[in-house]
Amino acid sequence: MNQYKYEEKSLLGGWRIEVRKGIKHLGNIGKNPSSGAFQYYEGPNNTLNYSFENPDLDALKKRIENK
Secondary structure (H helix, E strand, O other), X not given: OOOEEEEEEEEOOEEEEEEEEXXXXXXXXXXXXXXXXXXXXXXXXXXXXXXXXXOOHHHHHHHHHOO
């Protein structure tokens, strides 16, 4: 069974967490600079439109996995 994996990445433009299921890159989690909440961007290249936002990272991960 494919498990969800969360890989933290440091980039020149900031920080993100890659969301993967098996080898498939599903999207990214970033941090809202204004509110500090975590945002999930569905799709490996999506950096503009987030799908979910939550101040609790673990709660956001559960929502992604139950989608």
